[in-house]
Structure formats: structure tokens, C-alpha cells
Amino acid sequence: MQVLPTIAEIREARKNLDQPGFVPTMGFxxxxxxxxxxxxxxxxxxxxxxxxxxxxxxxxxxxxxRYPRDMERDLALLREAGVALVFTPNPDEMYPPGFATAIxxxxxxQPLEGAVRPGHFSGVATVVCxxxxxxxxxxxYFGQKDIQQCAVIRRLVADLNMPVEIVIGxxxxxTEGLALSSRNAYLSETEQAQATVLHRxxxxxxxxxxxxxxxxxxxxxxxxxxxxxxxxxxxxxISIADPDDLRELERVTDRSVxxxxxxxxKTRLLDNVFLTPG
Numbered sequence: 001m002q003v004l005p006t007i008a009e010i011r012e013a014r015k016n017l018d019q020p021g022f023v024p025t026m027g028f029x030x031x032x033x034x035x036x037x038x039x040x041x042x043x044x045x046x047x048x049x050x051x052x053x054x055x056x057x058x059x060x061x062x063x064x065x066r067y068p069r070d071m072e073r074d075l076a077l078l079r080e081a082g083v084a085l086v087f088t089p090n091p092d093e094m095y096p097p098g099f100a101t102a103i104x105x106x107x108x109x110q111p112l113e114g115a116v117r118p119g120h121f122s123g124v125a126t127v128v129c130x131x132x133x134x135x136x137x138x139x140x141y142f143g144q145k146d147i148q149q150c151a152v153i154r155r156l157v158a159d160l161n162m163p164v165e166i167v168i169g170x171x172x173x174x175t176e177g178l179a180l181s182s183r184n185a186y187l188s189e190t191e192q193a194q195a196t197v198l199h200r201x202x203x204x205x206x207x208x209x210x211x212x213x214x215x216x217x218x219x220x221x222x223x224x225x226x227x228x229x230x231x232x233x234x235x236x237x238i239s240i241a242d243p244d245d246l247r248e249l250e251r252v253t254d255r256s257v258x259x260x261x262x263x264x265x266k267t268r269l270l271d272n273v274f275l276t277p278g
Contacts, residue, residue: 001084
């Protein structure tokens with residue numbers, strides 16, 4: 001496994017790979033990342049992973065400086081997994097002096113996370129565009145937990161005619177149902193137990209859909225009641241939307257996703273499930 005910090009080095013090494021898969025990460029890897037990497041290896045053979053905590057997707061009051069990092073541990077996991085190349089640029093490599101370009105992907109980036117975190121998806125789209133241009137993979141792998149990010153990246157790739165297939169892997173959870181996230185490291189033991197309500201609330205909504213409920217407001221109220229019943233938890237949003245454009249729905253259809261964002265203590269968590277009428 002080669003660990004390469006510069007664009008020139010990763011481009012040179014990439015020449016030796018045939019149609020690789022690519023898994024972009026911000027490091028502090030967990031089983032969710034590793035599931036994407038295993039799938040990429042199975043489907044593509046050679047795999048490139050990037051580890052880059054992207055400053056442009058963090059707001060001024062967000063957790064860029066304290067975002068968890070453990071490069072030595074990450075590299076050991078990637079080596080064990082059989083990754084071919086690891087790209088580990090620093091911010092100056094990705095955003096050299098004079099860098100001025102930003103990408104706006106339009107309406108899909110405006111609601112939900114886009115409304116709560118202005119500029120976030122411009123930072124995401126810009127860095128993903130750069131990484132895809134640098135690595136030039138056949139397929140790039142992302143996790144369903146960040147459902148709006150998946151929609152943003154699909155829009156980016158379609159609009160800019162980028163020759164890469166975007167593959168979305170299912171959310172990986174712990175035994176209590178909590179979606180795996182690098183930010184779970186911020187949670188105390190008590191907060192981790194509280195955070196299981198996210199998936200329980202979403203599952204309750206999915207069960208109601210399977211029993212025949214279609215009214216999105218009724219389902220949002222059900223989710224909200226379960227969330228607000230948990231002490232110390234505050235809700236940013238609850239959404240039932242089309243997964244392609246995040247347009248809010250009045251009634252559940254065959255393509256509907258329930259998503260939410262909450263604060264538990266000082267930690268902000270996301271989760272979602274697809275709703276499929278029975």
C-alpha cells in the first residue's frame with residue numbers, strides 16, 4: 001500500500017491501476033467506511049482511499065479543529081483491508097494560494113443540511129469534484145447515512161458529465177441501531193444510549209408506513225414525539241422527501257426517505273431510512 005500526500009504523486013501512481021474504485025473519507029475510520037472499501041475491492045479490485053478533513057465544508061462555529069483524527073490507526077486498517085493507494089493531502093495541497101473556485105449544485109443543496117449549514121454543500125461539491133478529477137476512478141463509493149450528500153454528488157456528476165459511477169452503500173449500525181459515524185466519538189456512554197432513539201423513531205415511522213399510513217405530516221409528528229421525549233435532545237429537522245432532489249412530500253410514495261438531524265449534548269447526528277409502502 002502506497003501512502004501519497006501530493007496530487008502529483010497520486011496521479012503518477014494511479015497510472016498503474018486499471019479502473020479503480022475510490023472511497024473518499026475524512027479519516028477516523030469505522031466499519032461504515034470499511035464496508036464501502038470492502039465492496040469497492042470486490043467490485044473493482046484496486047481501490048484508492050483519500051483521508052482529508054476538508055476545511056471548506058465546515059462553518060466558522062463547527063468542529064473542524066476538533067474533528068477526530070488518527071492517521072496511524074486509519075492506515076493500519078486500510079493496509080489490512082488491502083487498499084492500493086491512500087491519498088493524504090494537507091489543506092494547502094488541495095487549496096493552494098489563489099484558489100477561488102466553488103461549486104453550487106443548486107436546489108438539491110438548499111434544504112435540510114443546506115439550510116442549517118450554509119455553504120456546507122458548496123465545500124462538499126468542490127472537494128469531491130477535485131478528488132474525482134485527481135483520482136479518476138471508475139466508481140466512487142459513499143454511505144447512505146449522509147443521504148443529502150449522496151444526492152448532491154449524483155447531481156454534480158450528472159451535471160458535469162463526469163465519467164464515474166456513484167455507488168451508495170447502506171448505513172452500517174451498531175448492535176443498538178446507532179448509525180456509525182466518526183462523530184460518535186464525541187458521545188458519552190449515556191449520550192450513545194440516548195442516540196439510539198434516532199433509529200427507533202425512524203423505524204417506527206417505517207412500520208406505520210408498512211401498516212398503511214401515507215400522510216407525511218402524521219409520520220413526522222410520530223418521529224418528533226419520540227425524539228422530543230428524550231431528555232437533552234434537540235431537533236434540527238425531520239424530513240420526508242424524494243431521495244433524488246430532497247423535495248418534501250405530502251404523502252409517502254415508492255421513493256421516499258425519512259431523514260433527521262438532532263443535537264445530543266454538543267454532538268450533531270444524522271440518520272435516515274427509506275420508506276417503502278407495503
